Amino acid sequence: MARYALKRLVQMIPLLLAVSLIAFALIKLVPGDPAVVMGGSNATPAEIEAIRRNLGLDRPLHVQLFSFYAALFQGDLGRSLLLGQPVTEALLERAPVTLWIAFYSLVLTIVLGMATGIVAALRHNTIVDQLVSVFALLGVSIPNFWLGLMMIVLFSVHLGWLPTSGYADPLADPVGFLRTATMPAVALAMLQTGLLTRIVRSTMLDVLGQDYIRTARAKGLPEARVVLRHALANVMIPVITMIGLILSVLLSGSIIVETIFSVPGIGSLLGNAILRRDYPMIQGGLLFVAATLMLLNLVVDLLYAAFDPRVRVDR
Amino acid sequence: MSAADLAGRPGLLARLTPGPAVRRLLRNRAFVAGLLLFGTVAILALLAPWISPTDPNRMAVRFRFREPSWDFPFGTDNLGRNMVSRVLWGGRLSLEIGLWVVMLNAVFGVVLGAAAGYFRRLDGPLMRIADALMAFPAVLLAIGIAAALGPSVATVVIALSVVYVPRTARVLRASVMVVREQDYVQAARAAGAGDGRILFRHILPNCMAPLIVQLSFVFAYAILSEAVLSFLGLGAAPTTPSWGILIAEGRSYIREAAWLTVVPGVAIATTVLGLNLLGDGLRDVLDPRLKVDA
Amino acid sequence: MTPPLLSAPLLSAPLLSVRDLTVTFRAEGRTQAAVDRVGFDVAAGEVLGIVGESGSGKSVTALAVMGLLPANGRVASGEILFEGTDLLRLPARKMRDLRGRRIGMIFQEPMTSLNPVFTIGDQIVETIVHHERLGRRAARERAVDMLARVGIPSARRRLDDYPHQMSGGMRQRVMIAMALACSPRLLLADEPTTALDVTIQAQLLDLLNDLRREFGMAVVVITHNMGVIAEFADRVAVFYAGRVAEEAPVEPLFDRPAHPYTRGLLASTPRLDADAERLVTIPGAMPNIAAPPPGCRFAPRCGVKVEACEADRPPLVAVGDGHRAACIRAGEAAA
Numbered sequence: 001m002a003r004y005a006l007k008r009l010v011q012m013i014p015l016l017l018a019v020s021l022i023a024f025a026l027i028k029l030v031p032g033d034p035a036v037v038m039g040g041s042n043a044t045p046a047e048i049e050a051i052r053r054n055l056g057l058d059r060p061l062h063v064q065l066f067s068f069y070a071a072l073f074q075g076d077l078g079r080s081l082l083l084g085q086p087v088t089e090a091l092l093e094r095a096p097v098t099l100w101i102a103f104y105s106l107v108l109t110i111v112l113g114m115a116t117g118i119v120a121a122l123r124h125n126t127i128v129d130q131l132v133s134v135f136a137l138l139g140v141s142i143p144n145f146w147l148g149l150m151m152i153v154l155f156s157v158h159l160g161w162l163p164t165s166g167y168a169d170p171l172a173d174p175v176g177f178l179r180t181a182t183m184p185a186v187a188l189a190m191l192q193t194g195l196l197t198r199i200v201r202s203t204m205l206d207v208l209g210q211d212y213i214r215t216a217r218a219k220g221l222p223e224a225r226v227v228l229r230h231a232l233a234n235v236m237i238p239v240i241t242m243i244g245l246i247l248s249v250l251l252s253g254s255i256i257v258e259t260i261f262s263v264p265g266i267g268s269l270l271g272n273a274i275l276r277r278d279y280p281m282i283q284g285g286l287l288f289v290a291a292t293l294m295l296l297n298l299v300v301d302l303l304y305a306a307f308d309p310r311v312r313v314d315r
Numbered sequence: 316m317s318a319a320d321l322a323g324r325p326g327l328l329a330r331l332t333p334g335p336a337v338r339r340l341l342r343n344r345a346f347v348a349g350l351l352l353f354g355t356v357a358i359l360a361l362l363a364p365w366i367s368p369t370d371p372n373r374m375a376v377r378f379r380f381r382e383p384s385w386d387f388p389f390g391t392d393n394l395g396r397n398m399v400s401r402v403l404w405g406g407r408l409s410l411e412i413g414l415w416v417v418m419l420n421a422v423f424g425v426v427l428g429a430a431a432g433y434f435r436r437l438d439g440p441l442m443r444i445a446d447a448l449m450a451f452p453a454v455l456l457a458i459g460i461a462a463a464l465g466p467s468v469a470t471v472v473i474a475l476s477v478v479y480v481p482r483t484a485r486v487l488r489a490s491v492m493v494v495r496e497q498d499y500v501q502a503a504r505a506a507g508a509g510d511g512r513i514l515f516r517h518i519l520p521n522c523m524a525p526l527i528v529q530l531s532f533v534f535a536y537a538i539l540s541e542a543v544l545s546f547l548g549l550g551a552a553p554t555t556p557s558w559g560i561l562i563a564e565g566r567s568y569i570r571e572a573a574w575l576t577v578v579p580g581v582a583i584a585t586t587v588l589g590l591n592l593l594g595d596g597l598r599d600v601l602d603p604r605l606k607v608d609a
Numbered sequence: 610m611t612p613p614l615l616s617a618p619l620l621s622a623p624l625l626s627v628r629d630l631t632v633t634f635r636a637e638g639r640t641q642a643a644v645d646r647v648g649f650d651v652a653a654g655e656v657l658g659i660v661g662e663s664g665s666g667k668s669v670t671a672l673a674v675m676g677l678l679p680a681n682g683r684v685a686s687g688e689i690l691f692e693g694t695d696l697l698r699l700p701a702r703k704m705r706d707l708r709g710r711r712i713g714m715i716f717q718e719p720m721t722s723l724n725p726v727f728t729i730g731d732q733i734v735e736t737i738v739h740h741e742r743l744g745r746r747a748a749r750e751r752a753v754d755m756l757a758r759v760g761i762p763s764a765r766r767r768l769d770d771y772p773h774q775m776s777g778g779m780r781q782r783v784m785i786a787m788a789l790a791c792s793p794r795l796l797l798a799d800e801p802t803t804a805l806d807v808t809i810q811a812q813l814l815d816l817l818n819d820l821r822r823e824f825g826m827a828v829v830v831i832t833h834n835m836g837v838i839a840e841f842a843d844r845v846a847v848f849y850a851g852r853v854a855e856e857a858p859v860e861p862l863f864d865r866p867a868h869p870y871t872r873g874l875l876a877s878t879p880r881l882d883a884d885a886e887r888l889v890t891i892p893g894a895m896p897n898i899a900a901p902p903p904g905c906r907f908a909p910r911c912g913v914k915v916e917a918c919e920a921d922r923p924p925l926v927a928v929g930d931g932h933r934a935a936c937i938r939a940g941e942a943a944a
Contacts, residue, residue, distance in 0.1 A: 018447035146580035220709030252452030
């Protein structure tokens with residue numbers, strides 16, 4: 001297992017290099033002079049020159065690329081024009097917020113998605129099944145940020161139950177965390193819950209028709225044990241492979257959802273950076289999120305190997 | 316056409332004639348529901364210039380913040396603009412962007428996917444590039460690209476295409492690789508057909524089903540992502556409203572005029588729901604093995 | 610002179626007695642009978658072979674005995690008496706208690722019948738722990754013992770293997786070990802060897818034969834292979850289109866088949882290992898049970914049919930000692 005983990009870690013390196021190359025290339029997409037765009041219309045020529053020097057745009061491309069990677073290997077993603085703070089520092093400061101909300105949202109997604117998917121499969125072709133299918137379809141069709149706005153209208157403006165914005169640390173103030181993070185987490189969870197429900201439902205239907213389920217019943221096991229042990233263990237396999245996709249949607253959704261709920265995480269940091277054309281921050285943020293995701297995916301893969309004996313032995 | 320071509324492909328003619336597939340589609344409830352929903356939205360958006368009660372940008376300050384009523388079914392905004400007109404015109408732009416993304420996906424997805432799937436030497440490099448692009452979350456990369464290019468409709472189209480073309484190419488590559496190994500392709504090769512002829516006459520026509528299914532989902536994602544980009548200020552200018560821009564504008568008045576946000580959101584959800592149903596139906600009928608790929 | 614039908618049950622009640630069993634399936638709004646008033650007995654320690662083509666209702670009958678019919682199937686009428694109790698009237702909990710403990714079952718597909726994500730030891734132990742007041746350690750010992758008895762080499766080590774690490778033959782042995790782990794009185798074996806290599810088929814039949822003597826259990830073996838019947842069964846019931854066509858001890862059935870269908874079956878089995886699935890000598894195909902012919906269901910394919918065959922369902926009539934056939938011409942044919 002440890003060897004497999006190490007092997008996967010090594011395999012990640014070329015992909016990481018390619019991903020950082022894309023992040024580097026992003027600034028080259030800026031039409032015209034990036035320094036002028038970043039400086040805005042009120043910038044003096046001296047200020048623009050300062051930006052240009054700060055980003056190293058005055059040097060030849062290969063030198064820029066080299067120093068980009070040299071800095072990257074030391075964990076240096078440049079300096080934010082907006083905050084005057086190193087990008088890495090700003091990202092690390094806010095990463096816990098985003099990760100906590102993403103984790104909360106992931107838990108919601110898995111609990112809701114699995115529960116509804118399993119119930120729909122067990123009540124196949126009944127009204128319950130159809131209601132779940134409609135719910136799942138709506139989930140994948142509603143824009144998450146719009147759902148967030150609608151929740152603000154209902155729970156904050158009309159009912160006054162939850163605050164429209166803010167954040168509290170879950171370890172220091174769990175109630176405050178639940179009050180502030182629930183709406184963002186639900187908004188983020190909606191899309192993947194719909195996806196997961198559909199996949200769990202169809203996998204469960206497939207698994208329940210398998211021969212080994214009939215064997216489990218022929219052994220005289222109670223139906224609850226047949227479903228919750230024999231069937232569920234097999235349903236978990238595609239669910240785990242989906243976690244990577246779920247996390248990816250969660251993290252990209254956080255930009256807009258955190259902006260709406262004014263959550264002080266990476267998402268709102270990037271949202272502001274986009275509005276203000278803070279390219280080092282955009283570039284660093286994208287790279288940071290992509291790398292985080294690759295690491296999380298690695299964890300998911302190891303989990304997958306733990307759940308599916310066929311993979312574990314084959315590798 | 317050689318004898319081997321004819322003998323080896325009994326199913327091809329049947330698949331190319333629309334009859335049975337169309338009949339099966341029309342019996343598929345998801346497809347029909349999706350067609351009705353999306354068709355209605357598309358027709359309304361198409362007819363926007365003729366059926367809009369007013370110009371979408373015509374301001375009438377004395378009608379500011381009118382709640383939805385008989386005169387203004389969707390209400391009016393902070394400048395007294397009629398939301399019916401704005402939603403219809405917004406739909407026109409949103410669907411137009413979605414359609415561009417779908418067309419670019421069809422062209423580049425097929426070219427790159429077929430190249431990777433058919434020419435083994437191109438497969439490695441092309442797929443590594445796709446892997447790197449797909450390591451970023453879809454919407455996040457689109458945001459990054461759009462942020463670099465600066466706000467415009469073309470930006471949105473380009474950003475979303477860069478994000479979704481690798482995914483479409485992957486779907487096509489997979490089906491090309493399956494079809495490439497079929498007996499009738501081997502037979503055609505043995506009969507001396509060249510790469511171009513094999514690819515265009517024998518392989519690609521048999522990869523259309525997964526492509527069509529994929530494109531219907533790309534359309535749905537494009538509508539959703541366009542809303543996100545526009546909401547973040549990376550899309551069209553406010554004078555040419557898309558649904559995402561309408562939501563962004565409505566957000567400022569969400570306490571006193573929630574309808575400004577509700578209506579465009581419902582429009583997006585209806586469209587995407589229709590496209591998802593359409594895609595589900597197409598997949599069930601044309602290509603039952605295909606799985607959801609986001 | 611024919612003996613009365615009740616002679617055997619008077620001496621000792623059969624272990625399993627299926628009476629007038631009808632199983633219906635709903636498909637696309639229509640209800641059709643896959644099994645139509647079928648009856649047979651299995652005495653303690655006896656091996657009953659049920660032979661028939663696919664779709665003749667033999668597997669459905671076994672699933673009905675286990676209470677494991679698929680969701681769209683249901684027992685419409687009849688009785689299934691096991692040790693004197695009607696299984697069909699048993700509450701679900703009691704029925705579950707019988708499954709795996711008093712009645713075991715093995716299936717045709719060893720490749721897919723074991724859960725891929727659990728070790729085989731885990732799956733055997735689970736059955737034992739569930740049915741008997743036995744600690745996990747003792748249950749594991751029993752599992753090792755069972756694996757050894759079904760002929761799995763170095764059983765203790767293989768206990769922690771996953772199904773995909775074993776061959777089909779080995780997996781079927783595991784299935785047998787699992788089914789016998791609680792020493793059932795009755796084993797239902799649905800095509801136990803069909804999916805396996807010919808050489809492994811023979812080994813597995815020998816094993817089943819040894820085990821049923823050792824455990825003193827009765828076996829219902831379902832097959833379309835007359836070779837399996839000849840080698841393994843004491844008595845045979847021939848199924849055709851959801852009905853019993855003929856029932857007899859093995860020797861009289863092979864020597865003096867009374868039903869034209871049985872004769873066709875045997876005629877198309879020149880070698881004992883040939884499959885009844887590939888019937889070449891009987892023209893036509895089994896009727897669609899959704900729209901069965903009136904009267905005898907074999908009549909459309911029968912070479913000796915008379916007008917009366919197509920009028921009423923032929924009753925099972927005795928043609929010898931424990932030998933019955935559902936053919937109105939059975940008397941003449943046997944003579």
